[in-house]
Amino acid sequence: MRHREALQLATPIRKRIAAWAAPQxxxxxxxxxxxxxxxDGRAEDVCEPLVIITDMGGKEWSGKIRQALIxxxxxxxxxxxxxxxxxxxxxxxxxxxxxxxxxxxTLLEGLLNCTExxxxxxxxxxxxxxxxxxxxxxEFHIHxxxxxxxxxxGYHRKDFLDSWDRYCIEGNAATPPTEVSTCPKPNEHGVKxxxxxxxxxxxxxxxx
Numbered sequence: 001m002r003h004r005e006a007l008q009l010a011t012p013i014r015k016r017i018a019a020w021a022a023p024q025x026x027x028x029x030x031x032x033x034x035x036x037x038x039x040d041g042r043a044e045d046v047c048e049p050l051v052i053i054t055d056m057g058g059k060e061w062s063g064k065i066r067q068a069l070i071x072x073x074x075x076x077x078x079x080x081x082x083x084x085x086x087x088x089x090x091x092x093x094x095x096x097x098x099x100x101x102x103x104x105x106t107l108l109e110g111l112l113n114c115t116e117x118x119x120x121x122x123x124x125x126x127x128x129x130x131x132x133x134x135x136x137x138x139e140f141h142i143h144x145x146x147x148x149x150x151x152x153x154g155y156h157r158k159d160f161l162d163s164w165d166r167y168c169i170e171g172n173a174a175t176p177p178t179e180v181s182t183c184p185k186p187n188e189h190g191v192k193x194x195x196x197x198x199x200x201x202x203x204x205x206x207x208x
Contacts, residue, residue, distance in 0.1 A: 028052055036066045036073070043073060083118070087136050088167045090114050091160060101147050103154035104130045 021028070031052040035044050047069055054065040094110030095102060111119045112127055122128040134144055137155070140163045144153050 024056065027056070031055070036069045084136060084139055085167050086117060087111075087119075088140065088160075088163055090117055090119070092164050092168050095157065095160075100157050101154060102157070103147065103152040104133065104144055105152075105154075107155060108133055 028049075033048065033051045033055050035047060035051060051062075051065055051069075054061040090111055091107065094107070094114065096106075108128065108130055111117070111133070119128040122132060130144075137143065142155065142159045142163065144155055146153055
């Protein structure tokens with residue numbers, strides 16, 4: 001569909017939404033809805049406007065949106081957790097044997113060579129970066145630091161040992177999630193707001 005055709009179809013809908021929203025602005029601004037349990041602060045900020053709008057649609061939609069959010073966020077949480085565990089297993093797999101220190105660059109190159117994992121198409125179809133690696137490692141209280149001779153920054157093997165022991169249990173391998181990236185095939189997970197919105201709306205519509 002061409003832009004002008006889409007615009008012609010969407011304009012009446014946009015006008016109807018604007019006409020509905022105008023007298024509701026004060027109520028929308030002051031609304032403080034009860035959000036589903038288990039959301040962190042960022043998730044609450046993202047979900048609150050949608051909950052406010054659906055609450056104004058009546059009790060039926062109010063219940064549906066909360067059910068959809070609970071289903072979506074619990075699924076997303078498992079996917080994120082699965083990614084973190086997969087990262088630990090991959091770091092253990094690619095770590096040069098007996099090396100006490102590995103630079104961020106070397107470790108990242110090893111991870112990007114794990115073709116069955118999503119690191120080569122991690123965000124917006126781009127590879128995982130050193131900064132992205134550091135953000136994931138932070139979840140396990142593992143932080144990059146200087147090498148013993150101060151020539152590079154990277155990771156010390158001793159900092160991984162506890163997490164490897166707890167998460168890298170033989171026979172309990174984390175597998176790459178199946179719907180992560182918004183990139184076309186064959187991309188994998190990267191939990192996107194656009195993906196979350198689509199899944200949320202599909203869940204609501206299916207339940208209607």
